[in-house]
Amino acid sequence: ETGVTQTPRHLVMGMTNKKSLKCEQHLGHNAMYWYKQSAKKPLELMFVYSLEERVENNSVPSRFSPECPNSSHLFLHLHTLQPEDSALYLCASSQTRTGYEQYFGPGTRLTVT
Amino acid sequence: RKEVEQDPGPFNVPEGATVAFNCTYSNSASQSFFWYRQDCRKEPKLLMSVYSSGNEDGRFTAQLNRASQYISLLIRDSKLSDSATYLCVVRDDKIIFGKGTRLHILP
Numbered sequence: 001e002t003g004v005t006q007t008p009r010h011l012v013m014g015m016t017n018k019k020s021l022k023c024e025q026h027l028g029h030n031a032m033y034w035y036k037q038s039a040k041k042p043l044e045l046m047f048v049y050s051l052e053e054r055v056e057n058n059s060v061p062s063r064f065s066p067e068c069p070n071s072s073h074l075f076l077h078l079h080t081l082q083p084e085d086s087a088l089y090l091c092a093s094s095q096t097r098t099g100y101e102q103y104f105g106p107g108t109r110l111t112v113t
Numbered sequence: 114r115k116e117v118e119q120d121p122g123p124f125n126v127p128e129g130a131t132v133a134f135n136c137t138y139s140n141s142a143s144q145s146f147f148w149y150r151q152d153c154r155k156e157p158k159l160l161m162s163v164y165s166s167g168n169e170d171g172r173f174t175a176q177l178n179r180a181s182q183y184i185s186l187l188i189r190d191s192k193l194s195d196s197a198t199y200l201c202v203v204r205d206d207k208i209i210f211g212k213g214t215r216l217h218i219l220p
Contacts, residue, residue, distance in 0.1 A: 043210040056207070090156055101147055102208070104156035
């Protein structure tokens with residue numbers, strides 16, 4: 001596989017569930033990102049990892065918990081979400097954290113019921 | 114002033130026409146600039162980086178005006194397949210995406 005992959009592509013979960021989103025990049029990049037895209041809003045950067053270390057957390061509620069076990073994998077653990085958390089969650093990677101373009105995965109479309 | 118600002122559109126343009134988008138940014142220290150394209154219900158994809166000297170890729174031309182703090186994207190001889198949302202991205206110590214400009218190419 002090439003590029004950035006995400007699983008699952010679609011997820012429906014109740015507010016009391018716990019689920020995880022997975023992202024894998026096959027580009028040899030050192031930085032990975034989680035974004036949230038809601039309807040009629042710009043992309044919102046949630047977390048940034050550089051060389052497996054979290055370097056940015058943009059005031060994201062604690063019900064979202066990222067994990068980066070190695071430079072190729074990134075997870076977003078979800079628990080006790082709210083309906084307003086329904087959105088497209090996009091993972092991206094770049095060669096380094098600064099200066100380089102990002103490559104996005106296809107996203108996970110999350111619906112919280 | 115918003116960090117990155119784009120005209121949301123939609124721009125409805127007949128096939129074959131030339132269309133131009135601008136994007137303004139507020140941080141004069143911004144270092145890198147990009148245009149991304151996002152199709153409906155798909156992920157953003159890099160269209161082109163924007164260099165200080167301006168750059169061209171086929172029908173697409175990107176320019177940077179540091180003095181006025183804007184970047185532009187010009188699409189010549191537009192095709193139906195150019196219909197998408199075009200996102201302006203500005204990078205200083207963080208990455209900021211604009212809300213995007215929707216483009217509809219009309220047959």
